Amino acid sequence: MTTLYKSLLFILFTTYTVFSYSQVEPAEVPMFGNSKNLNDDLVLDEDPINPDLFNPANVHDFGKVKGSPQSYTFTLKNSGLSNLDIIDIKLPAKVGVSVDGFHIKPGMEGRFTATIDPTVMNKGPFQTWFIITTQQKEPGTLITREIYFAVKGEIK
Helix, strand or coil, X not given: CHHHHHHHHHHHHHHHHHHHHCCCXXXXXXXXXXXXXXXXXXXXXXXXXXHHHCCHHHEEEEEEECCCCEEEEEEEECCCCCCEEEEEEEECCCEEEEXXXXXXXXXXXXXXXXXXXXXXXXXXXXXXXEEEEEEEEECCEEEEEEEEEEEEEEEC
């Protein structure tokens, strides 16, 4: 009886685990640690990234920063016909990003807040970027794209 009980318990636990994991949507993955840290102190001029990838609305200059952390909120409009899902975020070290919702409905805007902390950054000028990867199911196709955001300034 003990072996039968243990076998049934094992099967129940395995089934629960498989079905629970299958309920995770792709846009929820970054909440479980799929965000990647990029190298420390990435600089746009030294990176092999095409500057044409940056929309001027996606670049913010903090100016001269000292003292407490500062934040800036970027917006991203969904002009498609279906939800725009955030599936990945690549971050540089020492820059925090918080996302206001991982699903942006058609016609709505999503918000991304970038925060820099001058107490953990090197003094002097900085210019770094983060990448948000989105996915959208349009009729007949699945569109995945990377959207580049940049922050710059000078730590005093």
